Amino acid sequence: MSSEYSRHSAAEQATMGGATERLPTAMPVDLRTLRVSALPFWRGLAALSCVLLVVTFVVRPGGDNVMGVVGNLSQLIASGIGATCAAFAARRSIGRLRLAWIAFAVGLGSWMLGQAVWCWYELIAHVESPFPSVADAGYLLFPVAACAALFLFPGPSSSEARSRSFLDGCVAAGALLAISGSVVLNAMAQAGHPGEWELIVSFAYPLSDILLVALALSVLARPTVQRPSLVLITLAMTAMSLSDSAFAYQTATDSYITGTYVDLGWLAAFILLAGAAVSSKPSTEIGGEAHTDVPAGATMLPYTPLFIAAVVLFVRYLYGHPLGSVERFALASVALAVLARQYLTMRENHRLLAEVAARGHKLQQQAFSDQLTGVANRALFSNRLAHALDLHRRDMRPLALLYCDLDDFKGVNDSLGHAAGDELLIRIAERLRGALRTGDTLARLGGDEFAILIEDGGEATLVATRVMDAFQEPFQLAGTSVLIGASVGVIEVPAEDEAPTVESLMSRVDVAMYSAKRAGKGQMAMYHPSMALATSSDLRLRGPLSRAVHEGTITVLYQPIVELSSRRTVVFEALARWEHAGAEIPPAEFIPLAARSHLMPALTDHILGRACADVARWSELVGHRNLRVAVNIPPSLITDSEFPDRVAAVLELHGLLPQQLMLEITEDALLTDLDVAANVTGRLCTLGVLLALDDFGTGASSLFHLQQIPVQVLKIDICFVTRLDKDPAAVRFLQALIKLGQSLGVDVIAEGVEREEQAKILESLGCPYAQGYLFSHAIDAETIEHALDVGAQGSADLGPDHTAGIVSWAGRG
DSSP: OOOHHHHHHHHHHHHHHTSSSSOOOOOOOOOOHHHHHHHHHHHHHHHHHHHHHHHHHHOOOTTHHHHHHHHHHHHHHHHHHHHHHHHHHHHHHHHHHHHHHHHHHHHHHHHHHHHHHHHIIIIIIIIIOSSSSSHHHHHHHHHHHHHHHHHSSOOOOSSHHHHHHHHHHHHHHHHHHHHHHHIIIIIHHHOOOOOHHHHHHHHHHHHHHHHHHHHHHHHHHHHOOTHHHHHHHHHHHHHHHHHHHHHHHHHTTTOOOOOSTTTHHHHHHHHHHHHHHHHHGGGGGGOGGGSOOOTTTTGGGHHHHHHHHHHHHHHHHHTTTOHHHHHHHHHHHHHHHHHHHHHHHHHHHHHHHHHHHHHHHHHHHHBBTTTTTTBBOOHHHHHHHHHHHHHHHHHHHOEEEEEEEEEHHHHHHHOOHHHHHHHHHHHHHHHHHHOTTOOOOEEEEEEEEEEEEEEGGGGHHHHHHHHHHHHOOOEETEEEEEEEOOEEEEEEETSSSSSOOHHHHHHHHHHHHHHHHHHOOTTTEEOTTTHHHHHHHHHHHHHHHHHHHHHTOOOEEEEEETTTTEEEEEEEEEEEEEEEEEEEEOOHHHHHHHHHOOOHHHHHHHHHHHHHHHHHHHHHHTTTTOHHHHOOOOOOHHTTTTTTHHHHHHHHHHHHOOOEEEEEEEGGGSSOOOOHHHHHHHHHHHTEEEEEEEEETTTHHHHHHHHHHSSSSSEEOGGGTTTTTOOOHHHHHHHHHHHHHHHHTEEEEEOOSSHHHHHHHHHHHOOOOOOOSTTTOOOOHHHHHHHHHHHTTTSSSSSGGGGGHHHHHHTTT
């Protein structure tokens, strides 16, 4: 009926749209919370019961008869409670811990059965319990089960740890045997027994307890999360051993009666075991026994009986009791166990010292060596440099310092990935090691920067030359050939010079390295005080240049490229100009600074966008799209896989045809990664953009690059044109370059034409196009726009017909 009512009620609530107020539901009850909250009550009750028992045994109300009943029944009940608690602890546990508590439950249960037999004799049959009897079998099964339980407690897994624990137990057992032998066993042997079985059973109690207490102490000394339970178990075993020893002695002397203080040890043992079972941590909370901290002093617990034994034996010796055979055997066993334990300790200490030494060596390597390349790191290098400067001050020893920074390393990371960049750094470090002498220190200071300490300054130039030669051959990276250069700064500290500080020396060699970069990539520069002025200029201009690039205040001027036969403009080359603090900064100064400051991609994007915008406006003005513009591209963008997409986006934004844009690249841009450069330039060529190889003839492997890169234009460097009208050899060489371009089917532009004689010679040699101050300096966009506007009206020399000569380039993809 209740289920029907529930369904009906739910239907009504659904029909009423949930308007009916729901009855509060019962909160779930957490039984674990109830058990925890009940623990203080049971603990208080147990404590009160213990106090009452102790008072009863001290006061002994009713005499021996009443105390006999109290003693027998209290032991029966206490052992039953202990067995029940152990069974519940086993139920809450798993694995070895569960088996341990099962063993304790069995042992306590057997003791309870033995006590039941004893109670039957004394309380029901009203006869003295025989000795030995069935009750003794139940009693003696307890230490067997308890030993098994202690063995089953989770402990160390290594063989060395188990051996240490075993020897600790042997030390404790030997010491306890010495104490028991001098106090109990000798007295029992002297008391005499009517039969052999009586003697065996009497000795079984103290001997089994010795084993049990020793085992408990050795287990307690191990790392374990069950320490609270094991403390109680150890105390329980100690209390039981005291009562068993007193019982065995009194039985041997026919003086034992139930209900005396001897019974308190057993009662205490059962209560402590029950507490240990209650406080045992469930198996789900156990983990990593070997990693549990051992409290201070816990490892000394197995040796506590040894100190007690020494005191007891010494006192007995003072009172005229020499060592008996049992004591001598026990002490000999202890000595052997201690020696074996000491051997294990020494062996473990030796192993630990070896591990510490190995880890210390590893930590030292990690602290003072570069993790990627294996060479010294900045910390070790600074330490050795400071030591070398100390020797310079003391013994006037010369020294030198080389600072090496890789050129265009960022292009390798961008094109091949950081893994290839790391591999390149490893190969460079290996090659630099081979270039150095014994005693020179090579270090990687971070990124793509290496430093070399030469503690014989006279060899600095020789070492620097070897370092530069190390970069002449390409590096092989996963099937890719990468040729990369380095800019090297060198500083020497002669013997007669005053020793600088580490910081100032590093600063000066850094200045020399940047001076080498300004002179061109792959250069070496020896430090000179005048270099500091250039570095100061870098620091002064870097911030303003960065703002100018990102704010778009860099000016773009244009220099015409003309057809020699007609002197008509065919292309405008976009050139960056920068004015700062009322003064024009030369391009030769701020362009390298932009490269060192990693501003070239942003600067190029700005110039490309401005140039395309200007040409789009000019094309609209003249009414056709034959006007073309050339933009210089830095090496880093030729290996940037995203650059062709950005070019296409700029062309689409301003509505330009791809053939209206010519991109000028240098051969240096092809040295970093020719495969990636070929891919990027191929995509640009597919887009329809014209490609020109700038400064042709000055780079490395020019003919090879012409075969790999789809260029349509060669721009002959100014160095071949300067002496054209004064040196016949220059004429022959230039003629060869022009014929090479003609045979390859590409157009040729001569740069740096400043005199009419040069122009005439170029025209006679068949060079179709030229550029230089003879024809025009760089002019601003407004001037060009004005000239085109006038030309469109028919009165200027710069119009549609004057740009038609470049059309032939567009058809040569």
